[in-house]
Amino acid sequence: MAVAAQATDIFRQDAKSQHSAVTPAERERLLAIEEPTSYSRLGVRTFFRNQLYALVFAIIHTLFSVYIRFRQAYHAVKDRVLAILYYHHRTPELIQKDVKGLSRLPEHLSVILRLEDGAKGGAGLETLADEIAEIAAWCACVGIPVLSIYEQSGMIKQHLPTTHRTVMRKLSSYFGPQTPALTFRAPHVPSIESESPASTEGLAVQRISILLLSEEDGKDSIVDLTKTLAEMSQRLKISSNDISIELVNAEISENVMSDPDLLILFTPTVELAGYPPWQLRLTEIFHVEDNHGVGYQVFLRALSCSTEAMSIFRPSIVRTSGAALDRAIFNKTIPVAAARVFEPKNINKYVKALQSSRDIVGLDRLKPTILDPDSSYARKGGKCILLRPQIKPEGISNPSTWGKPVLEGVAAKEIEVLAHEVKLDYDYYSYAEVMQALLPEDMLDEIPSGFAVVGHVAHLNIRDQYLPYKHIIAEVVKDKNPSIKTVINKIDTVGEQSEFRTFDYEVLLGEDNMNVEVIEGGCTFEFDFSKVYWNPRLETEHKRLIGIFKPGEVVCDVMAGIGPFALPAAKKGVLVFANDLNPESFQYLQKGIIRNKVEKFVRPYKQDGHHFIGYTVNELIHLNVVDANIIEIPAKRKFGASESTGGANPQPPTLITIPKTVNHFVMNLPASAIEFLHAFCGVYRGHENLFKPHTNARLPLVHVHCFSTKSADNAREAIDICQRISKQLEYEIKGATSFQCQVTTIIRTQVLQNYPALK
Known part of the structure; x- marks a missing residue:
């Protein structure tokens, strides 16, 4: 015990004993302990001591200031050099390349910015708006859909339209006509929305939402909600038991914003400046020391650091020579913590609580709940919940790494935290993760990922630089797609060796068995993939065009193939004249008609397309002249009715009258379909009375597919296609007034309507 404390106790005992416990001499000695030390009258010692303290402080302050200045200069030079070396040139592809190796990106990014001129607007406000626009463009490039901007004064919220225009200009400078849609809003302020001027297909994010916040949206929102x-x-509208963390979280998320996944401080010091406190409970905060202003490198480092916590689950990087795939190198044992739930009835409770606090392991394809490794608990239905890597089990570190649900659960003796090992192997990792671990670093930008699946066959189109790894690629594709039995690689251009759009290929894995079965549009197709053309990527186009056809109409499919247009259209009651010159396609077309039971609606032909166009027109006219234009569809026999009697009241067959004219011509041969258009010239000459104004019939609608370059200038492409069409029709087609343009990834579908076929 300290001397002063002992003296105090003695004085108290002396007072209780009526001052008889301590002698006067002893009392003086004890009082002397409390008296201050005597100093020189001149204060020389005090002066020199104070000067010494000041000198030591000055030396320490000087050294620290020099260190800080050098550190600031180092970081400034380093960031500037990196900014020059890795400048993105406002190119989304380069920014996407920078984040390509990151396993996950935040769905909601929040940043803290500072208005430099003390909330007076002017140049500082313009700088702040430009910083917001720059960050928004980066988020749009990498695929972050939600961005919240915190500025303490709230000055920027007073200039919402101006800031919105600045952001739109910045996005346009990055994306051009493919600028993503933008939603701009602030709490208690009407939002501003802008749609994209062009198609955003293929962008990392289709729409970006930007939320502006200030200090008044922080603590005030919690106070208002409390009131x-x-x-x-x-007023008894709710009870006190109804007020829960979930309710408060839902209300604040709706009125202010949801919790961001990552908060970046673009400031030289860690200063939250009144940032909404509720949203900081579970958010990762990133700060770079000595940072001044918004920098692209800081943005990238923040995204990279936010993924490092989960990096232990990634596969080991083992570059391969391309000879063979060793699946054993992907075996990995990862030590984590797990929460043992003693009572099975509490499992769902703690799963929800740990998900809410983000303490649960958040990995795709990995179940967070596992059977308890202790058989005595497992027999009773006991389970463990896997926790995020930062949480340490008991006995390894103190509970400072535990979140609130874990602390409360352990205190209530409902759970305990124990060590566990997660075992991952080749089967766990996705195709992209495996290839990133195997391919050289300079080949990770365009990993072969797109391939067509036709039945049990995977059809690859591997670029030259990846050919040394083609067999490994094939193995991984097959492993990750259980339905695939054969993997092939195309070795020439479609139609280069054959007029029927077939191609040469090599088998990379599996048997050379190209007899496949495909289901599309409610129909089943069986064919030899090596002998006929089939492109599964055109399924959307097939559905689009079939959706235009109406029951009872006549469709002439000039290049029908095995019937991807014809058979599904016939299923909906469309009368189809289907033609293909390829003997193999014609054979499988006939089989498909029988298998899908559409014999009454599809008539197959094997003719040259030029001749077939005129033949179909004349055939329809002839059928009506000889009264052979009726299709009889037998009524469906009711279940249980006698086949001999047909039931008590047999239903009459359905009679369908074949129209006199074709409603639609389909020419899906992109390489040369336009060259067939001259066959339409004069095809109805002498039969003008079949169309308006003599009847209600309209001229046929001709659907022509053709190849085109992937130019962003649709107007120039339209002019070129119109010129090619005009040359064949010997009639000038003038752009969008005469046809509609549907742009897809591979082809441009041109629909010609009401051209003069009566020449």
Whole structure:
């Protein structure tokens, strides 16, 4: 015990004993302990001591200031050099390349910015708006859909339209006509929305939402919510038991914003400046020391650091020579913590609580709940919940790494935290993760990922630089797609060796068995993939065009193939004249008609397309002249009715009259379909009375597919296609007034309507 404390106790005992316990001499000695030390009258010692303290402080302050200045200069030079070496040139592809190796990106990014001129607007406000626009463009490039901007004064919220225009200009400078849609809003302020001027297909994010926040949206929102809940409780609209963390979180998320996944401080010091406190409970905060202003490198480092916590689950990087795939190198044992739930009835409770606090392991394809490794608990239905890597089990570190649900659960003796090992192997990792671990670093930008699946066959089109790894690629593709039995690689251009759009290929894995079965549009197709053309990527186009056809109409499919247009259209009651010159396609077309039971609606032909166009027109006219234009569809026999009697009241067959004219011509041969258009010239000469104004019939609608370059200038492409069409029709087609343009990844579908076929 300290001397002063002992003296105090002695004085108290002396007072209780009526001052008889301590002698006067002893009392003086004890009082002397409390008296201050005597100093020189001149204060020389005090002066020199103070000067010494000041000198030491000055030396320490000088050294620290020099260190800080050098550190600031180092970081400034380093960031500037990196900014020059890795400048993105406002190119989304380069920014996407920078984040390509990251396993996950935040769905909601929040940043803290500072208005430099003390909330007076002017140049500082313009700088702040430009910083917001720059960050928004980066988020749009990498695929972050939600961005919240915090500025303490709230000055920027007063200039919402101006800031919105600045952001739109910045996005346009990055994306051109493919600028993503933008939603701009602030709490208690009407939002501003802008749609994309062009198609955003293929962008990392189709729409970006930007939320502006200030200090008044932080603590005030919690105070207001507290008042509201108190008033509702007093009016008995809710009970105190109804007020929970989930309710508060839902209300604040709706009125202010949801919790961001990552918060970046673009400031030289860690200063939250009144940032909404509720949203910081579970958010990762990133700060770079000595940082001044918004920098692209800081943005990238923040995204990279936010993924490092989960990096232990990634596969080991083992570059391969391309000879063979060793699946054993992907075996990995990862030590983590797990929460053992003693009572099975509490499992769902703690799963929800740990998900809410983000303490649960958040990995795709990995179940967070596992059977308890202790058989005595497992027999009773006991389970463990896997926790995020930062949480340490008991006995390894103190509970400072535990979140609130874990602390409360352990305190209530409902759970305990124990060490566990997660075992991952080749089967766990995705195709992209495996290839990133195997391919050289300079080949990770365009990993072969797109391939067509036709039945049990995977059809690859591997670029030259990846050919040394083609067999490994094939193995991984097959492993990750259980339905695939054969993997092939195309070795020439479609139609280069054959007029029927077939191609040469090599088998990379599996048997050379190209007899496949495909289901599309409610129909089943069986064919030899090596002998006929089939492109599964055109399924959307097939559905689009078939959706235009109406029951009872006549469709002439000039290049029908095995019937991807014809058979599904016939299923909906469309009368189809289907033609293909390829003997193999014609054979499988006939089989498909029988298998899909559309014999009454599809008539197959094997003719040259030029001749077939005129033949179909004349055939329809002839059928009506000889009264052979009726299709009889037998009524469906009711279940249980006798086949001999047909039931008590047999239903009459359905009679369908074949029209006199074709409603639609389909020419899906992109390489040369336009060259067939001259066959339409004069095809109805002498039969003008079949169309308006003599009847209600309209001229046929001709659907022509053709190849085109992937130019962003649709107007120039339209002019070129119109010129090619005009040359064949010997009639000038003038752009969008005469046809509609549907742009897809591979082809441009041109629909010609009401051209003069009566020449």
